[in-house]
Amino acid sequence: MALLVYKFSDYEHTAEREQYRAICKQLKSLYAENEGLCIFIANYNIYDCELDGILIKNDAIMCVEFKNYGGTVIAVDNGNWKLSDGTIIKGGSRKSVYQQANINQPVGGIKLVHI
Numbered sequence: 189m190a191l192l193v194y195k196f197s198d199y200e201h202t203a204e205r206e207q208y209r210a211i212c213k214q215l216k217s218l219y220a221e222n223e224g225l226c227i228f229i230a231n232y233n234i235y236d237c238e239l240d241g242i243l244i245k246n247d248a249i250m251c252v253e254f255k256n257y258g259g260t261v262i263a264v265d266n267g268n269w270k271l272s273d274g275t276i277i278k279g280g281s282r283k284s285v286y287q288q289a290n291i292n293q294p295v296g297g298i299k300l301v302h303i
Contacts, residue, residue: 191219195230203256204231204240211241211252
């Protein structure tokens with residue numbers, strides 16, 4: 189199998205645990221017969237960065253941030269991300285999702301993944 193998963197600690201919130209199980213299931217299915225290597229590092233904390241996940245593939249390194257919101261998301265570089273009904277999407281320990289992702293980004297950039 190070309191998938192390795194390392195989970196450093198349990199997630200605190202039910203939604204995060206459910207999203208972790210869902211992404212592991214999807215990755216397992218995707219990489220079951222794939223010759224490429226995929227490493228998913230789950231719930232990793234380093235200094236003041238709380239990373240829900242880091243996905244390392246042959247062609248990319250991605251930061252994965254779990255959020256428990258549905259509907260249309262309005263994302264901006266500076267300011268709050270909102271749902272179409274005006275609900276503000278919080279950024280974990282940061283003021284906004286963008287600030288959280290920017291601080292937590294791996295070398296080479298960032299890609300936000302919605303599961």
